[in-house]
Amino acid sequence: MAKCRLQYPHQPLHKYHQKGDLIIGGIASQSFIISNSIAFTEEPPQALPEEFVIESSSDTECNSNFSVVPKNYQQILALIFAVKEINENSHILPNLTLGFQIYDSYFNAKRTCHATMLLMSTIEKFVPNYTYDIQKNLIAVIGGLDSQTSIHVANVLDIYKIPQLIYSPVPVMNDKTPGLPFHQLVPTENLQYKGIVSLLLHFGWTWIGVIVMDNSNGERFVQTVFPMFSQNGVCFAFIERIPTLTFVTDVKNVLEEGAKIHDKLLGSTANVLVVNGESYSFTFFRWLPYLTEQELITTTLKGKVWIATAQLVVTSFVFQRTWDMKIFQGALTITIHSNNIENFHRFLESRSPSSAAGDGFIAEFWQNAFACVFPMRFQGQAQGNICTGEEKLESLPGTFFEMSMTGHSYSIYNAVYTVAHTLCKISKSRMRHRAMVGGGGLKLQKQPSWQLHHFLRSVSFNNSAGDEVSFDQKGELIAGFDIINWIVFPNQSFQRVKVGRIDPQASPGHAFTINEDAITWHSWFNKVQPLSLCTESCHPGSSKQLKEGEPFCCYDCIPCPEGKIADQNDMGDCYECTDENYPNKRKNLCIPKDVSFLSFEEPMGIFSAVFSLSFSSISALVLALFVKYRNTPIIKANNQDLSYTLLISLLLCFLCALLFIGHPQKVTCLLRQSAFGIIFTVAVSCVLAKTITVVLAFIATKPGSRLRKWVGRRLANSIVLFCSFIQAKICIMWLAFSPPFPDVDKHSTYGEIVLECNEGSVAMFYCVLGYMGFLAMASFTVAFLARKLPGSFNEAKFITFSMMVFCSVWFSFVPTYLSTKGKYMVTVEIFCILASSAGLLGCIFSPKCYIILLRPELNNREQVMLRKC
Missing domain, CATH: 1.20.1070.10 (Rhodopsin 7-helix transmembrane proteins)
Structure with a gap:
């Protein structure tokens, strides 16, 4: 039996840098490369230190590129754009420029720690604790996209008390030990979960399926939402865990597990799926329509309403470029609130490999996104389409790149401005005490990193889009979430439509808002609002009787006994009318009793x-x-x-x-x-x-x-x-x-x-x-x-x-x-x-x-x- 080897890349860390008086570090999740190539050999070579093997039933060669398209490249561009705006604005940091260094984490602990140490080194080589250039003083680190990456970065930065600003919900950090130096540029996770509950209750969806990644974050999500959903009358039809693909995972077993999950979704009566995972999990969900227990064939997954948490990023493997996305038609995602940033679209349009000096990410991104190659990157003869560098980003499908700023990119943009406003606040504080230092310069380059935490926690400003940016006592951004509806087109492109808002600062009763008329449902539902119930609603005049051994959302409807009524759907018990009223024949309404006595008129x-x-x-x-x-x-x-x-x-x-x-x-x-x-x-x-x-x-x-x-x-x-x-x-x-x-x-x-x-x-x-x-x-x-x-x-x-x-x-x-x-x-x-x-x-x-x-x-x-x- 032939074996397919997936090799981990051995190229150096992707890097992007720009000099400045103060450096902002960035840990990017720009690419999730499993292998640049897959080749079948009779026996796996023993020389490679990190590898895993796929058992194959054929001897067919596998030349597919198994890389995730680096859609997160927009997040890098958001950081660059924010730094560019600040340096061009003399009112924020006069006489001071910001620089940045961005490294790829590769979703790997060793690479992440290595990149973090490189950020703190003032030379290009890995020399910990050595500083010789005050012009490259690291002031803060932004990242990472996933919780494990953020933990690895925080563990290193904690030693040096360097602030870390993360831009994604990371539930594993909620019970962090005191002292880990980070600030969340996203609202609290509980607000997101409460918003999902409000969404489910608004549409009456009480019978749902849950899909999570099979890791600690997925288990934490289940343990958090299960009691919250149950208390609000929502039952779980099933909880499926997507196996995490690692370098020691049997891919065949992963696909078999995926086939079982596919069949479970297809056969379930739950029409609503709540999905939580890592940023790259969407690539695995795209496999579902192509998996069955018997064989890998393209099937049509019947209409479901996907409700995704803010952590997920709509991205794809390169080979998924033409895969059908209509199963996600009508999906609702809870996303980090974003707004239109002026000139950002124009900035993206001007981006090309020829205008990105020092950008170690763009070439890899360009080749994968446009399915072409740069000849100078190959020693031999290049195969495939040649990249001209004149390709347009707006021509890419949404799973590869989006021209509108995503929620994560918006958080990075705010994170850069948060650092800048913090430095501005420190500068003004020092000016008030200039006499104490003999009228010397501000010398923010020598500002101790640990002192930035206090100023970061208290910073508050309005960004260029008019949104207020400030933190609460826990270091979490005081903001809300957007509810986005996906509209998928036949050419596999999609459009995001904002249909709702979760705003904790709104007046009571208005924290959750939704515009039902703006939602486009999956065509399987025939333009009618989907239902997701274990049992059809008990109509007025009857009450629910729980089925033994079934979740509380599954019940029988029994008529109300004599003398009692149920005037609403799905009532747990019938109740008696007041003494002045009595039930009607349908037992769904109390009507006033007639006053009776033997009168002279009857x-x-x-x-x-x-x-x-x-x-x-x-x-x-x-x-x-x-x-x-x-x-x-x-x-x-x-x-x-x-x-x-x-x-x-x-x-x-x-x-x-x-x-x-x-x-x-x-x-x-x-x-x-x-x-x-x-x-x-x-x-x-x-x-x-x-x-x-x-x-x-x-x-x-x-x-x-x-x-x-x-x-x-x-x-x-x-x-x-x-x-x-x-x-x-x-x-x-x-x-x-x-x-x-x-x-x-x-x-x-x-x-x-x-x-x-x-x-x-x-x-x-x-x-x-x-x-x-x-x-x-x-x-x-x-x-x-x-x-x-x-x-x-x-x-x-x-x-x-x-x-x-x-x-x-x-x-x-x-x-x-x-x-x-x-x-x-x-x-x-x-x-x-x-x-x-x-x-x-x-x-x-x-x-x-x-x-x-x-x-x-x-x-x-x-x-x-x-x-x-």
Whole structure:
């Protein structure tokens, strides 16, 4: 099996320098060269000290250039442009020029430390701690782009207390040991993560995938955002880790892992991917559409919304020049805030290999970016397109070079100006104390490096774009992030569109802003805002029920139980309406309850009032009839005083029903049950007295009976008064200790607020009913026993029928009353009052009225005294 060897370059460090009174050092991540060439050999040579081998399934030669196009070259140009502007501006550092030295880190610890030591040497050779030229005094270092590079630089600079300004989010530095001399030209990482959370919540994306590099920074990112996202209701469908390609990595295994990740993304229901990585990670993400578990073929990754952190840089390998980028269409990236810098575009247009003396980066960049070669760089015959040097940077695709200043370049531009304004501040401070040094020169070249930290921390200025540059107490830039939308064109070029802002200095509620209309989504979503949910939203009227063993974003939707509602999507639980409201049929809205009571305006109230008045009128007519014919035998034969009392009590019973109709008031609540109880007791007592009178009258008619003296009005009146007195005493005790009162029942009847009279003491209420029932049963029993007594004057049979009606009505009243609610309870009681009263009126008095009005011939003494066997 053939083996493919990737060789690490052995050329010297790329360098760019410019002399000045003070030197700004730069550690650039200009290129990430794995190998200048790849060649297959049968066995790897043993002479190369650093190498790794790709197992290959074929003997095909591999001549592809495996270099990352040095897109970060714009960051070098941003530093050069800033130094050029400052040196041409006499107002910032008069009589002083800035120089710079830039070295490539190669993303390698040894090379980075070597380059850092070279920055501090005043000669071209590596001689640590040796200084002989005050015109090349290192004042500060800018870099690096990735966290590991910044750490390596900081560890060396800490020895000499030289300030370091880094221009990328580096989470590994957040828990740095005190003393590492650096300042961040980017906002805090937490602000970026909070912005991502706000972005996810704004669009309702709660089911996401996370892709990170398989290193300490990737693990730190996961450990940081996982609790933050979970607390805000965002779940992780998966967390994939991209293997880090190193010089000891098996590339075949890396590609196999990439294929698994590709298939995981393709099959996941999560439409949103949050991506974090190093600056060069984008080159690995571009492989995803070309990987499957089976073979390396070009496939189409279905539409996803990529949300990338500010660390990622859109860059490519040289061989990825024509690769499809449409999978990133509609991506949203959190980027370091940048602004348009005047004349920077013109400066880039004027850049060419012929006008860049001392630039050790431009030739490498030019060849890789334009796919050409400079003949003078080869000893033999050059192969391929010849570089003319007249190529235009604006013709390059965006993955190779951008003409607009990127966020990282903007940070470098601000970093250079930060150093310049710091030196200006030191200069002004020394001028105030010039007398103490005898009026000598400023001699900023001899300024101790450690003293710059204090001035750096307190520096504040507005750059040429109008943005304020200042640091907080932690040495982090006080600024925000931009939210950028990618628009990818068919020719693989792309456009960045600013669609939002994360501004910590904005007023509360406006720290996160987004313009949805300005966003272009992936064509797979058909111009509709993407959804990314484990479960479709639970609509109002239902609540979420978590699935066992699944993340909390995955749930079932269950309808709300009776009496509860859910008026929003994805509610965790249904809730009850207030007492004044009740759920609608869909259980998604609380609607006001109707106020309910038996009123005179509704049909039941009208019918009850009509019947009440009708029967009371009939009672009054019967009473008038009895008064008119009071001297007739039929009236006299049956104790006319009891008849009058009974008719009056029945009249009042019918009218008493009116107290139960209408809005419950305190007076009506106090009177209606007690008045009804007492009046009805008088009526039943009269019936009982009549029954006893009939029995005693029959017995007293026997010769020699001693009961004759008891037959008369005194006994009847005593019975009525005694029985009524007991009921009155019960009612007085009821009103004294637990009287009825107006009340509001909000729960018994669905959808209604019932205005009612609370009986106060239910026991007393049933005592009143029970006592009336006792009297009725006594009357019924006596009347039933006396129903067959002879004589036309015998009322026992009529009383028996009336008591049967009375008892039937009131025995059915109790279960019916207890099974009804609201105004229907009142209706039941009114019906019982009218029905039982009508039964007494009809059964007892209708025969007499019939005789008086229709059969007057029977209304004589002979007929009344006639006995029947």
